[in-house]
Amino acid sequence: xxxxxxxxxxxMFLLTVCSKGDQGNAAxxxxxxxxxxxxxxxxxxxxxxxxxxxxxxxxxAAKNPTIDMSEEAACKAKYPSPPTEEVVVAxxxxxxxxxxxxxxxxxxxxxxxxxxxxxxxxxxNGCRYHPHVLGIMVGQNLEIKNSDPxxxxxxxxxxxxxxxxxxxxNAGMTRDVxxxxxxxxxxxxxxxxxxxxxxxxxRPDPFFAVxxxxxxxxxxxxxxxxxxxxxxxxxxxxxxxxxxIAGTESKTANFTFAAH
Amino acid sequence: MAxxxxxxxxxxxxxxxxxxxxxxxxxxxxxxxxxxxxIPPPRDFTGAVYQIRSTANGQLPTDADLLRSIDEGLPGTxxxxxxxxxxxxQRRDVLAYIKTFSTFFADTTQRPQVLEFGxxxxxGTGAEALRVGxxxxxxxxxxxxxxDQGRGDGPSAPTLKDDAGHPIFAANLHENWRFNGGPTTTDxxxxxxxxxxGTPMPSxxxxxxxxxxxxxxxxxxxxxxxxxxxxxxxxxxxxxxxPLVTRVLPRAPDDSAWNAVDTYWFPLVGQVIHKNRWFAxxxxxxxxxxxxxxxxxxxxxxxxxxxxxxxxxxxxHLGRVLATVQSDDSTREQPALWPDQMVVEFPVTIPTxxxxxxxxxxxxxxxxxxxxxxxxxxxxxxxxxARGIERFDSLPRGGVGARAVYDHGQWRVxxxxxxxxxxxxxxxxxxxxxxxxxxxxxxxxxxxxxxxxMAVSTWYFLALDEPVPARVFISPVLAMLLTLGLGMxxxxxxxxxxxxxxxx
Numbered sequence: 209x210x211x212x213x214x215x216x217x218x219x220m221f222l223l224t225v226c227s228k229g230d231q232g233n234a235a236x237x238x239x240x241x242x243x244x245x246x247x248x249x250x251x252x253x254x255x256x257x258x259x260x261x262x263x264x265x266x267x268x269a270a271k272n273p274t275i276d277m278s279e280e281a282a283c284k285a286k287y288p289s290p291p292t293e294e295v296v297v298a299x300x301x302x303x304x305x306x307x308x309x310x311x312x313x314x315x316x317x318x319x320x321x322x323x324x325x326x327x328x329x330x331x332x333n334g335c336r337y338h339p340h341v342l343g344i345m346v347g348q349n350l351e352i353k354n355s356d357p358x359x360x361x362x363x364x365x366x367x368x369x370x371x372x373x374x375x376x377x378n379a380g381m382t383r384d385v386x387x388x389x390x391x392x393x394x395x396x397x398x399x400x401x402x403x404x405x406x407x408x409x410x411r412p413d414p415f416f417a418v419x420x421x422x423x424x425x426x427x428x429x430x431x432x433x434x435x436x437x438x439x440x441x442x443x444x445x446x447x448x449x450x451x452x453i454a455g456t457e458s459k460t461a462n463f464t465f466a467a468h
Numbered sequence: 469m470a471x472x473x474x475x476x477x478x479x480x481x482x483x484x485x486x487x488x489x490x491x492x493x494x495x496x497x498x499x500x501x502x503x504x505x506x507i508p509p510p511r512d513f514t515g516a517v518y519q520i521r522s523t524a525n526g527q528l529p530t531d532a533d534l535l536r537s538i539d540e541g542l543p544g545t546x547x548x549x550x551x552x553x554x555x556x557x558q559r560r561d562v563l564a565y566i567k568t569f570s571t572f573f574a575d576t577t578q579r580p581q582v583l584e585f586g587x588x589x590x591x592g593t594g595a596e597a598l599r600v601g602x603x604x605x606x607x608x609x610x611x612x613x614x615x616d617q618g619r620g621d622g623p624s625a626p627t628l629k630d631d632a633g634h635p636i637f638a639a640n641l642h643e644n645w646r647f648n649g650g651p652t653t654t655d656x657x658x659x660x661x662x663x664x665x666g667t668p669m670p671s672x673x674x675x676x677x678x679x680x681x682x683x684x685x686x687x688x689x690x691x692x693x694x695x696x697x698x699x700x701x702x703x704x705x706x707x708x709x710x711p712l713v714t715r716v717l718p719r720a721p722d723d724s725a726w727n728a729v730d731t732y733w734f735p736l737v738g739q740v741i742h743k744n745r746w747f748a749x750x751x752x753x754x755x756x757x758x759x760x761x762x763x764x765x766x767x768x769x770x771x772x773x774x775x776x777x778x779x780x781x782x783x784x785h786l787g788r789v790l791a792t793v794q795s796d797d798s799t800r801e802q803p804a805l806w807p808d809q810m811v812v813e814f815p816v817t818i819p820t821x822x823x824x825x826x827x828x829x830x831x832x833x834x835x836x837x838x839x840x841x842x843x844x845x846x847x848x849x850x851x852x853x854a855r856g857i858e859r860f861d862s863l864p865r866g867g868v869g870a871r872a873v874y875d876h877g878q879w880r881v882x883x884x885x886x887x888x889x890x891x892x893x894x895x896x897x898x899x900x901x902x903x904x905x906x907x908x909x910x911x912x913x914x915x916x917x918x919x920x921x922m923a924v925s926t927w928y929f930l931a932l933d934e935p936v937p938a939r940v941f942i943s944p945v946l947a948m949l950l951t952l953g954l955g956m957x958x959x960x961x962x963x964x965x966x967x968x969x970x971x972x
Contacts, residue, residue, distance in 0.1 A: 359609025361670035372526035399668030402627030
């Protein structure tokens with residue numbers, strides 16, 4: 209009996225160790241001396257390499273649904289004409305905004321990056337999220353605020369992080385949350401207003417960006433290395449590219465999605 | 469040692485495999501063989517997201533929280549309580565095993581902390597307290613999902629999904645006996661504080677922490693929500709008594725004459741006998757009143773329904789229902805704008821013995837007499853004979869009237885008919901003094917209910933009460949007076965004799 213219990217406990221202990229190991233943190237195993245601390249690169253080195261690019265799509269994207277805000281006069285009043293959802297936000301010449309671009313592989317295994325002390329702000333304004341897509345580091349504050357004088361609930365649906373679902377019925381309410389594990393993407397939504405969706409890319413490093421209205425992005429401060437760069441779009445899926453950085457150079461990685 | 473013993477997950481696995489895996493799946497992913505018939509679907513344990521907790525929003529539940537759900541079940545869902553089916557040891561073992569499905573429970577950085585809920589302040593049932601509660605019900609937006617009158621019919625209700633994208637109803641706050649986390653004011657307050665993780669219901673704790681609301685005010689809201697349900701859950705009484713009324717028959721659903729009439733509640737369950745079976749009915753009960761005059765009967769059926777179908781606002785919900793629930797023949801239906809329906813069923817003749825026709829729409833050899841109403845033609849009902857669930861033949865000169873009101877998530881429909889029947893072979897003549905079998909069937913079109921997908925009751929009874937003759941009331945009084953008089957006479961005589969003896 210005792211032997212069986214011990215083996216179960218031992219097994220659970222091993223499981224714990226293994227799952228910690230997956231996250232590249234050997235310090236969780238008390239039997240082994242802690243791995244030497246990685247150089248504390250709290251900020252990407254200013255003189256590192258840069259990956260820039262433009263994102264566009266081919267074909268014709270479905271029209272974004274128009275939002276019916278008739279239930280929420282305070283939100284409706286913020287728009288001269290009925291706004292649309294932001295599933296596909298296109299700029300000139302099929303430039304694609306709101307693409308989350310990040311380094312998915314290639315960084316040193318033991319590299320650790322300090323989360324910046326500045327918060328990423330997610331504003332609920334006019335019954336839409338601003339920004340619609342954001343990147344954030346593990347441990348970095350996400351400040352969720354409500355600029356609308358009405359009820360929003362903000363719900364995070366996650367797999368590797370704990371989700372949450374809190375209400376903000378008053379303008380001026382704020383909520384700080386942090387994420388504990390990398391996850392691309394954490395879905396954020398409001399259930400009172402079914403059209404409100406936002407996406408957060410949670411990364412253990414600062415090498416990510418969100419494409420702007422002109423489809424351009426820029427990831428700075430990369431150490432020399434060969435990287436897999438992934439681009440994620442909520443409708444069009446993901447694409448990857450391999451980029452090698454030798455010094456302080458700037459490399460280009462353009463992505464083209466096929467509209468569907 | 470005791471602590472370690474409770475962590476014996478191999479014993480827990482045996483219990484799990486036998487009792488839980490059928491719904492929750494061998495790997496705890498909420499995908500057992502029965503899962504595809506259910507709304508809400510069984511819990512997926514791999515995400516460790518639990519509705520009923522004492523911990524802050526987003527946190528893991530405590531063992532006590534999980535044990536409570538195992539012990540008591542989750543009212544309003546398919547999850548039964550296991551307190552009387554499994555031993556203490558078995559329930560603790562299975563609890564330990566369930567936790568192994570998610571790595572979150574093994575993660576030592578996850579430390580769930582029980583919230584400080586405090587105690588319910590006094591004075592919660594007075595009119596002023598309920599007024600305060602109602603004020604916050606409106607101001608913090610409860611009505612957005614739960615509706616103006618709390619029946620789960622708010623403007624956002626048709627769009628609601630759980631974390632996995634399955635359809636989910638905002639709770640009907642008039643049915644506290646179906647609240648997942650328990651019926652009491654304290655239960656409601658705890659849900660307001662913690663939220664129901666995995667569902668659209670958020671936590672409202674930040675309102676207190678950021679001083680937009682006091683704890684007392686949030687308690688008032690919980691008290692208001694509690695006040696929407698009856699003091700006690702409805703009890704089934706088998707016989708609907710229809711008193712004789714001397715004034716005109718109340719044909720309108722909101723005729724004030726109905727206020728004086730007793731209400732009877734009957735539970736409905738999914739139709740799970742004929743294919744396609746239906747395990748996710750939206751209508752869970754009907755409230756019935758009946759009266760009759762010398763020549764006619766009126767029967768009022770009231771039921772809560774979040775949608776006045778057909779309503780295109782609910783098409784998204786309907787699509788999610790059809791995508792979530794597997795049909796028996798594995799075909800997937802396209803959403804359509806089906807109406808709501810109510811069927812009141814009687815035998816063709818009042819049975820003389822115990823034997824009644826088959827409750828579920830009769831059979832080919834034993835038809836039943838039905839009144840059928842649909843929201844497509846609100847102010848009409850069709851009388852006819854059902855010969856099994858697939859066959860209904862309407863009768864000419866059915867003579868059944870109907871008037872309907874849809875009001876904030878509730879249908880109220882009055883059926884009327886003459887007591888006598890021109891065609892006694894197929895249309896039941898109503899007689900007083902006899903127990904007339906009656907059954908009810910409800911369909912919510914916006915929930916994908918049509919054909920065999922419906923909520924059903926079993927047979928109950930309708931009795932047309934005779935007026936009680938005046939002598940029934942007067943005779944006992946006369947008898948009492950007579951007894952009193954005789955008794956006093958006896959006492960008087962006895963006293964006379966006693967005083968006579970004393971004098972001697």
